[in-house]
């Protein structure tokens with residue numbers, strides 16, 4: 068049972084495996100250690116002390132267990148052992164856990180105390196995100212699947228859902244919160260690093276849950292305000308006048324589900340397409356927006372995103388499809 | 400024929416009560432906070448005071464049981480005398496010992512349950 072062979076084998080092996088979980092997933096736009104937001108940094112500054120503290124406690128307990136296992140029974144050992152159980156097993160852990168609870172609660176309070184400069188409502192749908200910017204004294208600006216935020220400003224996200232529970236998570240920025248039907252949950256994000264950060268649904272919500280993604284695009288505040296002003300405008304006139312694209316769109320019946328502001332298409336079912344050409348990706352963050360991908364999306368929707376709640380249009384005439392794609396790409 | 404002893408000496412109620420108090424406190428604290436916040440009262444303070452009062456009552460009740468348990472156990476930290484014999488006295492001491500540990504555990508649990516309501520000012 069205590070053969071030296073097992074011991075020399077186990078030790079180095081465990082040591083070699085130990086750093087693995089720490090090394091994985093520390094980079095990239097989905098990493099919660101990227102520090103792209105104030106909230107993510109606050110959590111990170113808890114994470115490292117907690118991790119190191121846990122490692123120390125774990126090592127101490129293991130060392131102590133080995134020591135206790137090897138020492139012979141004695142009367143004095145019995146007394147010391149009971150004292151160790153009382154202090155090391157009850158009193159000290161209670162104090163440590165109480166401190167952890169308190170730091171956790173205080174961090175949470177600090178995070179929710181920031182006063183927001185911007186309110187964005189994000190509504191989870193199967194399997195995409197409806198996004199509405201609320202600027203006081205101005206009509207709501209509705210878009211989808213891409214959340215733009217100004218750097219250095221705190222944004223308040225009001226999270227809702229009409230169908231099932233979703234969860235909005237942009238790891239690099241730090242937030243994760245459920246979207247529960249019938250409730251409005253509040254999440255604040257303060258992005259600090261310019262860039263395009265990945266987000267995803269973190270609560271299983273049906274067939275295409277794994278393909279329910281979004282982008283968080285962080286820009287300088289001026290660029291953000293310019294973008295928001297553009298986004299509030301109706302569809303680009305050049306696109307509407309261009310070679311029968313809008314007609315193809317309306318003829319195919321897309322307008323029953325999609326809205327293009329400035330046209331008669333005002334369907335509330337799917338994502339707003341007024342400025343779809345200005346977004347980086349389609350299919351709720353699934354594939355980059357290119358003419359080829361868009362064409363495939365329309366004609367073979369279910370192949371691109373199995374389970375999707377949009378019908379495929381495999382029978383569109385090639386010219387109609389081309390006109391449709393050019394039209395959507397022009398909706399900047 | 401012997402009947403289960405519910406309330407007299409040697410009965411197990413002092414073992415059952417601490418977790419029951421914790422469960423009741425847990426439920427009540429969540430009820431108060433949930434109902435208060437569901438009614439759109441943004442400020443948490445009145446609910447927090449109610450939870451604090453409830454916490455003090457729960458701790459007092461646990462303290463009272465801890466006192467009884469100490470008497471049964473004949474002390475706080477006695478480990479020289481046996482509590483594992485198959486005798487009436489040992490059984491009673493054993494129950495006192497268990498109840499005392501549960502009192503400590505549940506007092507901590509009650510405090511942890513109440514902690515968030517004392518930290519947050521808003522729903």
Ligand SMILES: [Cu+2]
Pocket residue numbers: 232233234268269270271272273276277279
């Ligand atoms: Cu989901």
